Amino acid sequence: MTALLEATGVSVDYHRRGAPALRAVDGADLSLARGEILGLVGESGCGKSTLGRAVVGLQPAAGEIRFDGRPVVPLGRRRRDPGMRGLQMVFQDPYASLNPRRYVGDQVGDGYLLGGTSRPEALRKAGELLERVGLPADAARRYPHEFSGGQRQRIAIARTLAAEPSCIVADEPISALDASAQASVANLLVDLVRELDMGLVFISHDLSVVRQIADRTAVMYLGRVVEVGPTRELWSSPAHPYTRALISAVPRADGAGVLPVELPGDVPDPARPPGGCRFHPRCPLALPECSRDDPPLVALRGGRSVACVLQTPGEPVRPLATRRKDAT
Numbered sequence: 001m002t003a004l005l006e007a008t009g010v011s012v013d014y015h016r017r018g019a020p021a022l023r024a025v026d027g028a029d030l031s032l033a034r035g036e037i038l039g040l041v042g043e044s045g046c047g048k049s050t051l052g053r054a055v056v057g058l059q060p061a062a063g064e065i066r067f068d069g070r071p072v073v074p075l076g077r078r079r080r081d082p083g084m085r086g087l088q089m090v091f092q093d094p095y096a097s098l099n100p101r102r103y104v105g106d107q108v109g110d111g112y113l114l115g116g117t118s119r120p121e122a123l124r125k126a127g128e129l130l131e132r133v134g135l136p137a138d139a140a141r142r143y144p145h146e147f148s149g150g151q152r153q154r155i156a157i158a159r160t161l162a163a164e165p166s167c168i169v170a171d172e173p174i175s176a177l178d179a180s181a182q183a184s185v186a187n188l189l190v191d192l193v194r195e196l197d198m199g200l201v202f203i204s205h206d207l208s209v210v211r212q213i214a215d216r217t218a219v220m221y222l223g224r225v226v227e228v229g230p231t232r233e234l235w236s237s238p239a240h241p242y243t244r245a246l247i248s249a250v251p252r253a254d255g256a257g258v259l260p261v262e263l264p265g266d267v268p269d270p271a272r273p274p275g276g277c278r279f280h281p282r283c284p285l286a287l288p289e290c291s292r293d294d295p296p297l298v299a300l301r302g303g304r305s306v307a308c309v310l311q312t313p314g315e316p317v318r319p320l321a322t323r324r325k326d327a328t
């Protein structure tokens with residue numbers, strides 16, 4: 001299957017005055033098919049947002065990014081290639097991206113105007129989109145402040161849909177919402193992906209939501225994608241010790257719980273990542289070579305990929321031992 005969105009070896013450096021450059025994303029790979037939801041997870045600061053912005057062309061990056069077979073070329077932090085209308089981003093804070101002094105309908109209709117539609121037609125279509133995302137018919141003639149947080153995120157999603165995208169990268173789209181709005185906005189995104197056959201990258205630190213909605217999940221640690229695979233399999237048999245630690249911290253609905261894996265220490269400073277495997281200082285299964293060798297992301301069997309010496313390329317996932325002495 002050809003990928004709708006494909007990122008290979010993407011790296012992003014932030015240059016800071018008086019401090020060494022910070023490599024927030026370091027050689028990350030991602031791919032997304034049409035009609036697919038890819039969850040992108042990892043602890044705060046691991047580079048999820050930076051990678052998300054890079055793949056839509058809002059963040060200068062090294063490496064190769066292709067959308068629908070065409071290279072994504074970043075023009076700057078705010079400007080995007082007009083030819084990339086099909087690739088859109090939804091942000092955590094919808095209020096920041098809405099103009100408080102313009103009617104919601106006009107703001108949603110802007111996307112159609114950019115596509116060459118007449119103004120009356122753009123307004124009519126904006127009204128339809130607002131209804132499609134679950135807002136009342138009179139929403140078009142109201143201002144953003146008249147809506148709740150969840151409703152504003154629906155407005156932002158409607159505005160994104162006016163560009164008729166085939167791929168959306170949503171960066172923590174539900175994190176700022178209350179619990180009931182979180183579920184309904186997540187469900188809306190899933191419905192839209194299925195109905196419009198779009199691709200969705202869903203960036204979140206909330207693994208339980210990703211587990212419910214993502215077809216595949218990519219796990220990031222310190223700027224790298226360390227594991228990718230079908231969500232269900234990744235959850236039932238994590239291939240990377242970090243994935244296991246991350247998911248073990250999530251309570252299970254059936255109360256069974258996975259044995260929590262305690263990780264020593266904090267996430268290291270991304271400006272000074274450890275040598276060898278970046279996870280080795282915290283890894284309960286680290287081998288002597290892990291402090292020396294930096295494992296690449298390799299394909300296993302069953303659509304899984306992992307960056308860990310405990311797994312063998314081309315083989316099925318080897319269950320992880322619980323302690324280091326069980327590892328050999």
Ligand SMILES: Nc1ncnc2c1ncn2[C@@H]1O[C@H](COP(=O)(O)OP(=O)(O)OP(=O)(O)O)[C@@H](O)[C@H]1O
Nearest residue numbers: 014022024043044045046047048049050051205270
């Ligand atoms: N504009 C910037 N200038 C300098 N450093 C930055 C900038 N934006 C992000 N960073 C740093 O880059 C690293 C990755 O940040 P990023 O926001 O991409 O991570 P994240 O996984 O999305 O985290 P969070 O979930 O907290 O948003 C962090 O160490 C962060 O402090």
